[in-house]
Amino acid sequence: MQAxxxxxPISQNPAFLKRMKQRSRADQRFRYYGLLAIFIALALLVTLxxxxxxxxxxxxxxxxxxxxxxxxxxxxRSVYRSIRSAVQNMAGDPADRDVRIxxxxxxxxxxxxxxxxxxxTSGVDLSATYPVRVPVSDEADRYxxxxxxxxxxxxxxxxxQEGSRIDSDFSGAIQVIQRWHREQVSTIRHREYQPALRxxxxxARQAEAAPGDRQLAMRLAGAEHRVELIEAxxxxxxxxxxxxxxxxxxxxxxxxxxxxxxxxxxxxISGRMIEVEPVISGLDPDRQRGEILVIEQxxxxxxxxxxxxxxxxxxxxxxxxxxxxxxxxxxxxxSSDAEFAGVLSGLVGSIMIxxxxxxxxxxxxxxxxxxxxxxxxxxxxxxxxxxNINNLAAIPSIVFGLLGAAIFVNGVIIPIPFVxxxxxxxxGLGRGWPLVGGIxxxxxxxxxxxxxxxxxxxxxxxxxxxxxxxxxxTRLQTVNHHVLPMAAPGILTGSIIGLAQAIGETAPLxxxxxxxxxxEMPQGATDRATALPVLIFQWSTRAERAxxxxxxxxxxxxxxxxxxxxxxxxxxxxxxxx
Amino acid sequence: MMSDPILPxxxxxxxxxxxxxxxxxxxxxxxxxxxxxxxxxxxxxxDIPDKSVMxxxxxxxxxxxxxxxxxxxxxxxxxxxSVTGDIRxxxxxxxxxxxNPVMLRAxxxxxxxxxxxxxxxxxxNVAYGPKIHGLAATRAELEDIVETSLRRAGLWDEVKDGLxxxxxxxxxxxxxxxxxxxxxxxxxxxxxxxEPCSALDPIxxxxxxxxxxxxxxxxxxxxxTHSMSxxxxxxxxxxxxxxxxxxETGTTEQIFTNPRDRRTHDxxxxxxx
Numbered sequence: 125m126q127a128x129x130x131x132x133p134i135s136q137n138p139a140f141l142k143r144m145k146q147r148s149r150a151d152q153r154f155r156y157y158g159l160l161a162i163f164i165a166l167a168l169l170v171t172l173x174x175x176x177x178x179x180x181x182x183x184x185x186x187x188x189x190x191x192x193x194x195x196x197x198x199x200x201r202s203v204y205r206s207i208r209s210a211v212q213n214m215a216g217d218p219a220d221r222d223v224r225i226x227x228x229x230x231x232x233x234x235x236x237x238x239x240x241x242x243x244x245t246s247g248v249d250l251s252a253t254y255p256v257r258v259p260v261s262d263e264a265d266r267y268x269x270x271x272x273x274x275x276x277x278x279x280x281x282x283x284x285q286e287g288s289r290i291d292s293d294f295s296g297a298i299q300v301i302q303r304w305h306r307e308q309v310s311t312i313r314h315r316e317y318q319p320a321l322r323x324x325x326x327x328a329r330q331a332e333a334a335p336g337d338r339q340l341a342m343r344l345a346g347a348e349h350r351v352e353l354i355e356a357x358x359x360x361x362x363x364x365x366x367x368x369x370x371x372x373x374x375x376x377x378x379x380x381x382x383x384x385x386x387x388x389x390x391x392x393i394s395g396r397m398i399e400v401e402p403v404i405s406g407l408d409p410d411r412q413r414g415e416i417l418v419i420e421q422x423x424x425x426x427x428x429x430x431x432x433x434x435x436x437x438x439x440x441x442x443x444x445x446x447x448x449x450x451x452x453x454x455x456x457x458x459s460s461d462a463e464f465a466g467v468l469s470g471l472v473g474s475i476m477i478x479x480x481x482x483x484x485x486x487x488x489x490x491x492x493x494x495x496x497x498x499x500x501x502x503x504x505x506x507x508x509x510x511x512n513i514n515n516l517a518a519i520p521s522i523v524f525g526l527l528g529a530a531i532f533v534n535g536v537i538i539p540i541p542f543v544x545x546x547x548x549x550x551x552g553l554g555r556g557w558p559l560v561g562g563i564x565x566x567x568x569x570x571x572x573x574x575x576x577x578x579x580x581x582x583x584x585x586x587x588x589x590x591x592x593x594x595x596x597x598t599r600l601q602t603v604n605h606h607v608l609p610m611a612a613p614g615i616l617t618g619s620i621i622g623l624a625q626a627i628g629e630t631a632p633l634x635x636x637x638x639x640x641x642x643x644e645m646p647q648g649a650t651d652r653a654t655a656l657p658v659l660i661f662q663w664s665t666r667a668e669r670a671x672x673x674x675x676x677x678x679x680x681x682x683x684x685x686x687x688x689x690x691x692x693x694x695x696x697x698x699x700x701x702x
Numbered sequence: 703m704m705s706d707p708i709l710p711x712x713x714x715x716x717x718x719x720x721x722x723x724x725x726x727x728x729x730x731x732x733x734x735x736x737x738x739x740x741x742x743x744x745x746x747x748x749d750i751p752d753k754s755v756m757x758x759x760x761x762x763x764x765x766x767x768x769x770x771x772x773x774x775x776x777x778x779x780x781x782x783x784s785v786t787g788d789i790r791x792x793x794x795x796x797x798x799x800x801x802n803p804v805m806l807r808a809x810x811x812x813x814x815x816x817x818x819x820x821x822x823x824x825x826x827n828v829a830y831g832p833k834i835h836g837l838a839a840t841r842a843e844l845e846d847i848v849e850t851s852l853r854r855a856g857l858w859d860e861v862k863d864g865l866x867x868x869x870x871x872x873x874x875x876x877x878x879x880x881x882x883x884x885x886x887x888x889x890x891x892x893x894x895x896x897e898p899c900s901a902l903d904p905i906x907x908x909x910x911x912x913x914x915x916x917x918x919x920x921x922x923x924x925x926x927t928h929s930m931s932x933x934x935x936x937x938x939x940x941x942x943x944x945x946x947x948x949x950e951t952g953t954t955e956q957i958f959t960n961p962r963d964r965r966t967h968d969x970x971x972x973x974x975x
Contacts, residue, residue, distance in 0.1 A: 587816060591814070597834050605830075
């Protein structure tokens with residue numbers, strides 16, 4: 125620095141002023157970065173919550189159908205038979221075996237179980253009809269919620285003399301079907317035709333470069349054939365769009381007619397004329413005005429056939445379909461049928477697991493932290509222990525699962541040399557027990573609790589310890605009377621964060637055998653059970669589309685459980701800090 | 703030069719009024735303390751008389767506080783600290799392994815530099831010692847002890863209406879008197895004070911000094927202080943430490959008016975330290 129600088133007062137020193145500006149700008153920038161980070165975090169959180177809630181919204185309600193059962197007996201077999209015949213009655217008691225099977229699939233066999241239970245406790249007059257409300261199958265539910273396929277409804281219908289041709293204004297339906305065809309054409313062009321062309325051209329160039337390569341020639345021929353097939357399909361679609369009459373089959377949208385109580389299905393449409401066939405024989409239209417339904421998804425691509433749609437629509441018009449809160453989600457155990465599945469068994473399993481975890485990890489963790497922080501001498505041995513506790517906290521949870529499976533469930537098998545025998549260390553606990561899950565999660569949570577508790581104990585000022593010791597308190601009294609109460613909020617927070625982490629853990633539970641399908645409620649900590657996160661994992665892998673909202677709903681329930689836990693932590697903290 | 707009267711106004715009436723010979727309460731012989739091998743105090747020999755105040759002065763880092771902590775074995779709680787030598791209270795060796803430091807600390811109370819009341823009520827603070835040592839059989843006895851101690855510490859009138867307010871809500875000076883009340887509530891024999899006024903304003907300091915002067919009637923008090931005038935005002939005996947060594951000890955009057963060692967002279971005249 126130059127000597128003249130020392131003669132200028134600092135407030136007039138240009139170097140100082142320049143630096144000052146830079147410094148305050150850096151300050152500002154830092155604030156903006158912080159705000160940006162918080163904003164991004166919040167935005168992600170909101171996106172997550174909104175998308176899960178949006179996805180889950182349809183899982184909290186379900187459609188139920190009111191049936192009047194003609195009971196023959198009160199066992200579940202007979203009840204189910206009555207339910208089936210009530211549904212088939214609505215379908216006009218079809219003779220066709222396939223249609224009968226489709227009808228029976230509208231209501232799950234499980235529906236009979238609940239009814240049987242009520243029947244056996246209350247008793248019933250078998251001669252009268254017995255009104256019940258049962259949930260419809262998950263696919264029917266999806267259709268009624270409008271999730272299975274887009275449905276377009278048009279008014280008006282008139283019949284010609286013979287009854288097989290209908291004269292009406294079909295322009296709306298035709299538009300829908302043509303638009304669908306055009307969409308298919310463009311999808312095929314983009315997703316299949318263009319990649320196939322690129323593949324063919326690429327192979328052709330390679331084949332030109334290496335004329336003798338036979339394998340390449342064969343692949344080129346295959347690619348050319350594929351292009352031809354796609355071109356044929358495209359021209360077929362284009363021909364259909366441009367044709368005089370639209371031919372409808374299971375690969376095109378379905379066009380269904382309601383006329384009074386009866387239903388028909390279109391085979392082809394041309395201008396104002398349409399050719400029809402019955403959907404279910406016996407449900408003939410009664411030549412009144414009705415409506416036209418265009419079911420956009422082709423029958424071959426959806427899991428709800430036209431006949432089921434017709435019967436659902438009939439129930440709907442008869443006012444027998446109603447929407448209800450999906451109580452089963454909260455009161456039922458897992459089930460193979462989405463409309464009967466609930467999270468209660470998972471919730472109970474999770475609670476049992478977390479109780480075991482809490483009972484083991486919290487006292488052991490706090491005691492270990494107190495010993496290490498307050499009593500243990502500072503030497504190589506204790507610092508070794510400390511380093512390893514920190515390492516333990518960094519171990520992936522799945523490893524704890526492996527450890528738990530090996531030690532608690534299978535046991536470690538050590539062959540005894542020279543003797544024909546083995547020694548089994550550990551083992552003996554059952555696969556999928558909440559007890560085992562709790563122990564494994566306790567091992568996983570222990571380091572978190574120890575580290576958090578040590579930090580909380582370390583934050584208690586040394587002057588408090590000195591004051592107590594100088595008063596003649598023993599070390600135990602010092603810890604119990606002064607240090608522990610002051611560290612309690614931190615210890616509590618750490619413990620609850622550890623437990624919240626444990627309750628959301630999936631991998632270790634899968635490894636100790638909590639992977640099987642358990643449809644019963646667990647009776648105790650030594651009974652096969654499932655847990656909420658495991659349930660979420662299992663539901664997310666199930667094939668039917670109905671499990672998607674169910675999975676999201678289960679996630680929301682898990683999040684709520686965590687929210688309650690964290691709320692509890694805040695409350696306890698506030699109470700302690702007072 | 704060495705016989706120059708120093709701080710004439712600071713060699714006050716109290717100190718002059720007390721010099722009748724007292725029995726030796728604490729006898730310290732060859733005490734050496736090291737932290738992880740680094741010498742903190744070296745072969746200190748000193749006799750501390752009963753029912754009087756001894757101040758320990760010296761520059762920062764000279765081992766004053768370390769010496770003080772030897773007397774109630776608070777050094778035991780610091781890892782890496784080793785104490786050798788012989789400390790006798792009433793001729794009883796308290797450095798021996800078989801002496802329970804908890805027992806010793808009940809006899810030797812301590813007041814720290816920063817007021818450190820427990821984060822509990824005023825009442826609980828004072829009652830803590832009697833409670834853990836089982837000195838009060840009934841609640842009434844306990845209340846009696848608390849009141850007496852607070853009165854002796856000169857705090858009763860200020861806190862009697864707020865006994866159940868947190869001790870930490872008091873002012874700094876009040877907190878320090880509360881801590882003194884807490885220390886005397888178990889009726890110790892010796893009270894150690896480690897710069898008890900360094901965090902206080904002059905008015906609070908004056909109150910504590912008055913209190914120390916009163917407590918002298920009943921207790922042996924050892925006080926570490928950085929304030930020469932405070933040492934002169936409140937103590938009957940003074941010890942000067944420098945670089946871990948006890949340089950000089952004697953009556954306060956003698957140390958401040960006629961120090962034998964040049965270093966003592968330089969320190970108290972402000973030329974050193």
